[in-house]
Amino acid sequence: MRVALFITCFNDTLFPATGQAVVRVLERLGHEVVFPPDQTCCGQMHFNTGYQRECVPLVRSFVDTFADADVVVAPSASCVGMVRDFHGRVAEVSGDRGLAAAVAETAPRVHEFTEFLVDIAGVTDVGAYFPHRVTYHPTCHGLRLLKLGDRPQALLRAVEGIDLVDLPDATECCGFGGTFAVKNSDVSVAMGTDKVARVLATGAEVLTAADNSCLMHVGGLLSRSKSSVRVMHLAEILAGERG
Numbered sequence: 001m002r003v004a005l006f007i008t009c010f011n012d013t014l015f016p017a018t019g020q021a022v023v024r025v026l027e028r029l030g031h032e033v034v035f036p037p038d039q040t041c042c043g044q045m046h047f048n049t050g051y052q053r054e055c056v057p058l059v060r061s062f063v064d065t066f067a068d069a070d071v072v073v074a075p076s077a078s079c080v081g082m083v084r085d086f087h088g089r090v091a092e093v094s095g096d097r098g099l100a101a102a103v104a105e106t107a108p109r110v111h112e113f114t115e116f117l118v119d120i121a122g123v124t125d126v127g128a129y130f131p132h133r134v135t136y137h138p139t140c141h142g143l144r145l146l147k148l149g150d151r152p153q154a155l156l157r158a159v160e161g162i163d164l165v166d167l168p169d170a171t172e173c174c175g176f177g178g179t180f181a182v183k184n185s186d187v188s189v190a191m192g193t194d195k196v197a198r199v200l201a202t203g204a205e206v207l208t209a210a211d212n213s214c215l216m217h218v219g220g221l222l223s224r225s226k227s228s229v230r231v232m233h234l235a236e237i238l239a240g241e242r243g
Contacts, residue, residue, distance in 0.1 A: 001121070002032045004069035006110065008079040009041045015212040018075050021239035022113060025126050026073070029117075038065045043090065044082035049179050056094045059087045063102040071120060072110040075235050077142030077210045078178075080112040085145060112142065113235055114151040114210060124154045130240040131161030135204040137195070137218070139211040140173050152210055152234055159237060167207075168198045176217035192221045199229060207231045 003026055007019040023033050042062060043055035062083065066072050074080050084107045091100040117123055136156060142148040156164050175181065175191025195218055199207050207222070209215050212233050219231035 002034060002070055003116070004066055004072045005033055005035050006039060006042075006066070006072050006074040006079070007035070008074055008076045010079075011075060011212055014216070015233065018212055018233040018235050021233065021235040022073065022075050024239040025117075025128075025235060028127055029121060029123065031121070034069075036065045036069070040065075042079045042082045043087075044079060045178060047082065047086055047090065052090055052093045055090045056096075056099070059090045059094075059103065060099055062087065063099070063106045066106055066110070067102070069106075069109060071116065072106075073113055073116045074110065075113045075210070075233060076212070077112045077139055077146050077148065078213060080110055080115075081141040081145035083107050083110045112146055112148065112210060114148060114155055115146065117155060117238075118151045125158035126155065126238050128159040128238045128240050129161050129242045130159050130237045132205045133163040133165060133203060134206045134208055134237065135165050135167045135199060135202040136170070136234075137167055137174060137199075137207060137209045137214060138170055139209050139214045140177070142210045143171060148210065155238060156208070156234070159240070162237075165202045165204055168201060170198075172198075174214045174218050176214045178213065181217060188217070189221070192217055196221045196225060196227070200227060204229060206237070208234045208237055210234050 011018045026033050040061055041058055043058035046055045087103045087107055091103045174195045175188040181188040207229055215231040222229050
């Protein structure tokens with residue numbers, strides 16, 4: 001299958017290894033991966049902050065960039081949630097019926113990475129090897145907006161050598177929430193500190209998730225607490241191979 005990679009600006013800027021891992025996994029499974037070079041921000045930060053009209057050019061750019069893609073895959077539940085659930089609202093605000101039609105055509109073809117693997121590619125065992133103790137944090141957008149359910153855990157359980165342990169109170173928010181962490185930093189840090197305590201209680205070596213934004217938040221708090229727990233995007237674990 002020919003897959004268009006939507007890397008998201010957050011990953012492109014701060015976590016390029018995640019996109020590389022996605023490509024390794026997809027190519028290992030026999031898919032052709034293309035990277036449309038004109039892609040840019042999905043507009044989530046603007047939309048969540050109340051600048052819906054300012055999102056219109058970004059939504060228009062997105063549908064133009066991925067118009068010819070049969071399937072679009074992104075390693076970010078939050079950005080996929082923005083595209084599928086809120087691009088239509090931005091198009092409605094714009095009053096542009098052509099844009100609304102383009103969004104309705106494009107958005108259903110956009111899939112979060114684990115959705116694509118389980119639902120479209122039909123696999124849970126991607127041939128990965130990762131001999132470490134791991135715990136998984138279901139990020140809010142993946143859990144509540146995309147309803148990823150057990151897909152990420154199914155993929156992780158199939159990894160050879162992994163010791164996957166449950167995270168206590170896993171469904172509790174980590175406190176990042178994009179601009180929430182900036183506007184409500186004290187509350188954000190308190191929520192993140194609770195999440196760190198639960199991660200440490202698992203004895204895991206690695207905390208993983210489907211969004212690097214949440215991992216950045218919790219990882220920063222882990223680092224400040226002098227913890228040796230690493231944070232890794234789920235794609236990086238699935239890209240693991242025997243040396």
